[in-house]
Amino acid sequence: MRSPCAPDCPVLHRACRAFAVALATLLLGACAAGTGIDLRYRAVSQDSRVRFIIVHFTQADFERSLRRLTREEVSSHYLVDVDPPRVFQLVPEARRAWHAGPSYWQGATALNASSVGIEIVNLGNGDDPARGYAPFPDRQIERVIGLIREIARRHGVRPDRILGHAEVQPRTRTDPGPQFPWRRLAEAGLVPWPDPARVAAARVRFESVPATVMWIQERLAAHGYDVPRDGVLDSATRRVISIFQMRYRPARYDGDPDAETAALLEVVTAPGGLLLADGQGRWMPFRPE
Template identity: 50%
Template sequence: MKAVVLVAVAALLAGCAGGPRIDSSHTSLGQDSRAQFIVLHYTSADLARSLELLEQDQVSSHYLIGESPPTIYRLVDEDRRAWHAGESEWRGRTWLNSSSIGIELVNPGYVEGPQGRLWYPYSEQQIDALIELLKDIMARHGLGPEAIVGHSDIAPQRKVDPGPLFPWKRLADAGLLPWPDAAEVARQQASFAIELPDVAWFQDQLRMQGYKVPLHGHLDLETRNVIAAFQMKYRPTRFDGEPDAQTAALLQTLNQAR
């Protein structure tokens, strides 16, 4: 009898150790990727220093793209969180480390000179590599053309990367993000040159784009920084944070096309 009890107990313990069986034969349609955005950065350092920094525990990104040759380094698996976005917000989502894939491009950023900041360009080969990587990530995660943002978009009060020389138009030409129609921008600009909207209008239009922006109707420093981030992306020849007719036309054209 004692032997029977011992056998029963052993069987029970074995069953508990194995845990419940998980049945994966049913799949819900109500799901999508945890990655909703792809955030682009520059490293402000050369390749060796960039790898050294991104391999530590203070900052990280999923990918790093070198300059020449443009090798793509995978540093963090896409299903894990990397520390690249920091305090951030886009379209109501905050702290985007948890919902984004970060891509760092090796680029010095800028240096301060007598005439102001001197920005460094990106090589064509580096952008070619980035475009192919973006296409692959977007296809696998089911992301649309509004998923790609810059660090300056999600944190305009403290970040300026990937900078005014980043070729956003090349990404748009590759079908990776929306771009304002030039003829429509010109038409809208002529109208806005006659009567410019007030600051509250600009703030609301920027909010529609996805930016975190004050909605109080005052042209304060925070609002100027958001306007400058938008201009750096769509009108990089002048990103002074001034709410002018061309910026208004770009905003309205983009928002009407959504």
């Protein structure tokens, strides 16, 4: 755009003023409003700060869950009600919600900073180990699946970084618990699942030669958990085994390192051991990156 003003124009006459206004308007279009910062260039090397999606149950009804997550010193980005399964956003995704606490996965810590948290209204087991866990209605799970799919797509979250709260904080948490249907999320193509043929073959081997506690601990750590590595089957190790079982073998989550658990652990940590559904009923090898 060429100025109608001569370089030596002694006065800013009407045409010059009109040109100046037009130019300023054009430049402002590429500026953050009122900041004077020019936004016209964008680097190709960047990604979302969101690397994990963490799933919780609230262990309370809707009213109590909402009050706690909006009024107290805990929060989450989303709250999913039961029936109807309405979805509420309580914290914008660009901001940090306080849902994961002291947390760890594959060397990453303090996951509030790098995650989106989803709280699902569900009574859990009421913190009573003797009580069973409450189921999640189908419609609620369908809503959760749709929500996770959208968040993962928006931020490019890897399928193996969609986790339960207990997986990143196994010492004190069990949510979303053994009733949460991770297998359905796998069938929907959201999370990877261990190759069942390899699990069956490995199980036969572990039935004749059981895995050592040290091996179990090393595989749990390789998978991502914060777990002791001292060869002792103590309560901390049993808790992590139980959390692993809740996800991959929820029919029994007693923390015993049985042959099926060892087989699942071997397969989830072996190259090519995890499969990802493609949405058309086919399972393909999952490659993290």
